[in-house]
Amino acid sequence: xxxxxxxxxxxxxxxxxxxxxxxxxxxxxxxxxxxxxxxxxxxxxxxxxxxxxxxxxxxxxxxxxxxxxxxxxxxxxxxxxxxxxxxxxxxxxxxxxxxxxxxxxxxxxxxxxxxxxxxxxxxxxxxxxxxxxxxxxxxxxxxxxxxxxxxxxxxxxxxxxxxxxxxxxxxxxxxxxxxxxxxxxxxxxxxxxxxxxxxxxxxxxxxxxxxxxxxxxxxxxxxxxxxxxxxxxxxxxxxxxxxxxxxxxxxxxxxxxxxxxxxxxxxxxxxxxxxxxxxxxxxxxxxxxxxxxxxxxxxxxxxxxxxxxxxx
Amino acid sequence: xxxxxxxxxxxxxxxxxxxxxxxxxxxxxxxxxxxxxxxxxxxxxxxxxxxxxxxxxxxxxxxxxxxxxxxxxxxxxxxxxxxxxxxxxxxxxxxxxxxxxxxxxxxxxxxxxxxxxxxxxxxxxxxxxxxxxxxxxxxxxxxxxxxxxxxxxxxxxxxxxxxxxxxxxxxxxxxxxxxxxxxxxxxxxxxxxxxxxxxxxxxxxxxxxxxxxxxxxxxxxxxxxxxxxxxxxxxxxxxxxxxxxxxxxxxxxxxxxxxxxxxxxxxxxxxxxxxxxxxxxxxxxxxxxxxxxxx
Numbered sequence: 001x002x003x004x005x006x007x008x009x010x011x012x013x014x015x016x017x018x019x020x021x022x023x024x025x026x027x028x029x030x031x032x033x034x035x036x037x038x039x040x041x042x043x044x045x046x047x048x049x050x051x052x053x054x055x056x057x058x059x060x061x062x063x064x065x066x067x068x069x070x071x072x073x074x075x076x077x078x079x080x081x082x083x084x085x086x087x088x089x090x091x092x093x094x095x096x097x098x099x100x101x102x103x104x105x106x107x108x109x110x111x112x113x114x115x116x117x118x119x120x121x122x123x124x125x126x127x128x129x130x131x132x133x134x135x136x137x138x139x140x141x142x143x144x145x146x147x148x149x150x151x152x153x154x155x156x157x158x159x160x161x162x163x164x165x166x167x168x169x170x171x172x173x174x175x176x177x178x179x180x181x182x183x184x185x186x187x188x189x190x191x192x193x194x195x196x197x198x199x200x201x202x203x204x205x206x207x208x209x210x211x212x213x214x215x216x217x218x219x220x221x222x223x224x225x226x227x228x229x230x231x232x233x234x235x236x237x238x239x240x241x242x243x244x245x246x247x248x249x250x251x252x253x254x255x256x257x258x259x260x261x262x263x264x265x266x267x268x269x270x271x272x273x274x275x276x277x278x279x280x281x282x283x284x285x286x287x288x289x290x291x292x293x294x295x296x297x298x299x300x301x302x303x304x305x306x307x308x309x310x311x312x
Numbered sequence: 313x314x315x316x317x318x319x320x321x322x323x324x325x326x327x328x329x330x331x332x333x334x335x336x337x338x339x340x341x342x343x344x345x346x347x348x349x350x351x352x353x354x355x356x357x358x359x360x361x362x363x364x365x366x367x368x369x370x371x372x373x374x375x376x377x378x379x380x381x382x383x384x385x386x387x388x389x390x391x392x393x394x395x396x397x398x399x400x401x402x403x404x405x406x407x408x409x410x411x412x413x414x415x416x417x418x419x420x421x422x423x424x425x426x427x428x429x430x431x432x433x434x435x436x437x438x439x440x441x442x443x444x445x446x447x448x449x450x451x452x453x454x455x456x457x458x459x460x461x462x463x464x465x466x467x468x469x470x471x472x473x474x475x476x477x478x479x480x481x482x483x484x485x486x487x488x489x490x491x492x493x494x495x496x497x498x499x500x501x502x503x504x505x506x507x508x509x510x511x512x513x514x515x516x517x518x519x520x521x522x523x524x525x526x527x528x529x530x531x532x533x534x535x536x537x538x539x540x541x542x543x544x545x546x547x548x549x550x551x552x553x554x555x556x557x558x559x560x561x562x563x564x565x566x567x568x569x570x571x572x573x574x575x576x577x578x579x580x581x582x583x584x585x586x587x588x589x590x591x592x593x594x595x596x597x598x599x600x601x602x603x604x605x606x607x
Contacts, residue, residue, distance in 0.1 A: 041407070048402060052416040055474065059419070061442055062432045074438070077445035126327040133320025141324060141331075148335050150526065152534050152582050154555055155575045158562045159338035159345065182330025189327065214319050243426040245537050250563060261427045265541065268431065280435070283428035294422055298415055 059287075066281040073276055089285070092278035095267060097255055101282060104263040105289075111173050111248075111259055112241040118181035119188060119237050120230055126183040127192030127226075128218055132204070142193075145186045161250055171253045176244070180237075188233045195229040196222070231300040239290045260286050345572035352566050363573035374574070376549050377557040381578075383465065384553055385532040388472040393524050396476040400483035401509065414481065421477030429471075430541030434458070437467045437542075458543060461550035468538040468551055479524045486520040487513065518597040526589055533582050554578045 057079075064079035065072075066088055072081065093101045129135070130142055164175040183189050204221050212220065223230070245261045252258060258266065264286055268279050346363055350356035367374045399417055403410055423429050436442045437457035444454040457463045490513060498508050514521070536555040539545055545552035554574065562571030 044402060044407065045409075048399075048407075048413050051399065052413060055420055056416055058432055058436050058442060059423075062435070065435070073435070074440040075445070077442055077449070122326045122330075125323045129320050129323035129327075133323065135318075135320035135324065138320070138324075141328065144331060145327070148331065150530050150582070150586060151335070151339070152530060152575075152579055154534050154536075154558055155342055155579045156335065156338040158558075158568060158571055158575065159341035160334065161563075162341070162568075163338065179330065179334045181326070182334060183327040184330045184334045214323075239422050240425070243423075245425075245427055245540075246559075264427045264431065276435075279431060283431045286428040287423055287426065290423060290426070291419070294419065295415075299411075 062280060063284055066277070066284045068277065070275065070277050073280065088275070088277035088281035091275065092267070092280075092282035093285070095263065097263075097266070099256060099263075101260070101263065101285065103256065104258055104260045107257055108242055108259040108261075108289075111176050112238055114173075115177045115180050115241050116234055116237045118177065119183075119185055120233055122181050122183040123185065123188040123192055123233060124223065124226065124230065125218075126189050127196055128222055130189070130193045131196035132201075132222075145189060149186050149190065157246070157250065164251065170251055171257065172251075173257070175251045176241075176247050185237070188236070191232065192226060192229050195226060199225050228300045231297050235293055235297045235300075238293050242290055342572045342575060345569055346576050348569040348572075350568040352568065356569065359569065363570050364577075366570070367573060367577065373549065373552070373557065377552050377554050378577075380465070380550065380552055381533060381554040381581075384469065384472075384535065384551075385529060387465070387469045388535075389525065389528045389532050391469065391473040392476045392528055393479055393521070395473055396479035396524065397483050397521065399476070400480045400487055401513065403480075403484060404487040414484070417480055418477035421475040421480075424471065424475035425537055427537065427541060430537055433467060433471055433538070433542050459547055461546075461548045464543045464547055464551050467542060468535070471538045471542070472532065472535060479528060482520060482524060483517065486517045490516050515598060519599055522589070522593050522597045526586055529585060529589075530582055533578060 060079050061077070064081055067081040067084045067086065068076070069083075069085065076082075095101060130138065130145075160175070160179075161170075164170055169175050169178075203225070204217055207217055207221050242259075243261065244259075245265070248259050248262045249265075252262065255263075255266070264279075264282060267282060345356065347358060347360060348356035349359050349362075403413055403417075407413075420429075434441075438444075439454060439456060439459070441457070443457065448454065455463060457467050494512050494516075495508055498512055503511065534555050535553055536559065539551045539553050539556050540559070543551040545556050555578070558571050558574045558578065561567045561574060
């Protein structure tokens with residue numbers, strides 16, 4: 001820990017030293033200051049690199065450890081396994097249940113994909129209404145939306161469970177998907193509204209003059225303009241739904257319907273005789289879809305996420 | 313067309329239904345449930361304030377859990393927000409490779425909620441885990457991170473802090489809006505970089521600091537996966553946060569009325585703290601738009 005401490009000290013120093021350089025570098029005068037900035041620049045890189053390494057090393061270590069033997073996992077802090085052994089992947093994939101992780105991944109996708117579709121459709125519609133229409137109660141509804149973003153979901157879990165139990169939806173994916181069809185993931189609505197507000201209305205006005213109706217406007221003008229924000233919604237919802245644990249934990253009872261998150265938890269349920277190597281290997285596999293989606297859409301995604309917070 | 317009120321309402325209708333069905337109705341229902349005793353088998357029985365009286369008067373586990381939750385929030389929220397602001401500040405220079413670092417710092421915040429990362433955390437902080445193996449190289453005795461009640465809290469606080477990326481990108485966007493001319497002026501007047509940070513950067517982005525603090529606070533009070541998976545609330549309930557207690561009472565012991573009462577205490581706590589923050593924000597949050605109108 002003391003090492004990390006020293007490092008964060010370095011970061012601070014680097015940050016402080018660099019401020020001046022930045023100011024003049026971006027405004028284009030003061031070559032002398034710029035020269036001094038070069039040294040600081042490397043210091044800053046070193047500091048950022050060190051923090052990034054500390055943060056990401058555990059993830060790298062996880063990948064390396066998935067090829068190690070059980071004994072090596074608990075004795076080596078290094079990334080590189082002494083022998084590349086893929087048997088943990090094969091064993092972990094098979095699981096100790098009658099299903100393989102192929103089933104659990106399929107289940108995860110069966111929850112995630114429909115949920116993404118209904119989320120995008122409902123959130124885009126609602127955001128369109130908030131950003132482009134005047135209707136009675138608009139301001140009030142918008143405030144309600146902001147308020148529900150701060151509502152701790154845990155308060156709602158129990159009654160929602162009772163309702164879904166009453167209508168016989170327990171042990172199905174419906175409780176995990178249907179609410180999203182009603183734009184209940186208000187974070188996304190907010191994000192899309194903020195994005196739409198930043199888009200000038202010229203194109204819509206032109207299309208209106210050409211005789212487009214509201215639905216045509218939505219489909220031909222708004223949706224294409226919103227594409228970057230919609231990508232963010234898709235990526236966020238994909239990762240969050242793949243990660244979701246409490247929802248499936250509460251609503252699903254039969255193992256055959258478990259998504260990856262629950263199956264992974266189950267694999268370390270019997271802690272004592274567990275082959276840790278298998279658990280690690282499957283954890284790596286479980287992270288792959290989210291990491292892949294993140295890198296595929298990285299640029300749009302971070303920008304979309306950003307636009308939600310600040311312009312408000 | 314945009315004045316077409318019926319059409320606008322049609323588009324917003326899913327949201328109205330969603331709020332009524334999946335937010336407002338459960339919200340009211342959970343309030344009603346908190347005055348009952350209900351075990352899913354017999355119909356709910358109205359018991360008045362008994363649940364609240366019980367948790368206030370003779371439930372040591374609730375008191376423990378409340379303390380743990382508050383401690384977690386007090387440690388985790390400032391650490392996450394502070395770290396996010398600090399890294400955003402360092403990144404807010406036209407560095408080559410900023411995209412790489414931004415992505416690198418962002419990854420933990422998207423993966424952090426997953427069970428796989430909770431598994432990873434158990435290995436990182438196991439007795440012979442990654443952290444202790446690294447410490448051993450510096451000749452430091454292994455620390456029983458997960459087995460000692462004084463250290464266990466730190467493992468979940470660190471997990472929460474580790475996911476500072478989403479707050480960081482929001483800070484970054486805000487910092488990029490701060491006008492460079494302000495720094496130039498300060499520079500001319502001989503302000504140090506530390507002064508520039510505290511006297512220019514921080515005051516100008518107080519709305520964003522406020523936004524991040526509130527959002528992270530709401531999240532911190534609901535933290536579940538970490539304590540559930542990594543420490544299982546232990547040892548000696550030292551990481552037994554309210555979310556975990558609510559889950560246990562509601563879905564394991566099926567004391568649904570009591571679980572509802574607990575969740576309302578959590579709600580009141582978060583709501584109260586949010587109101588307090590909004591009230592206090594008058595004194596430390598400055599919106600640049602407002603100042604201009606006053607002038």
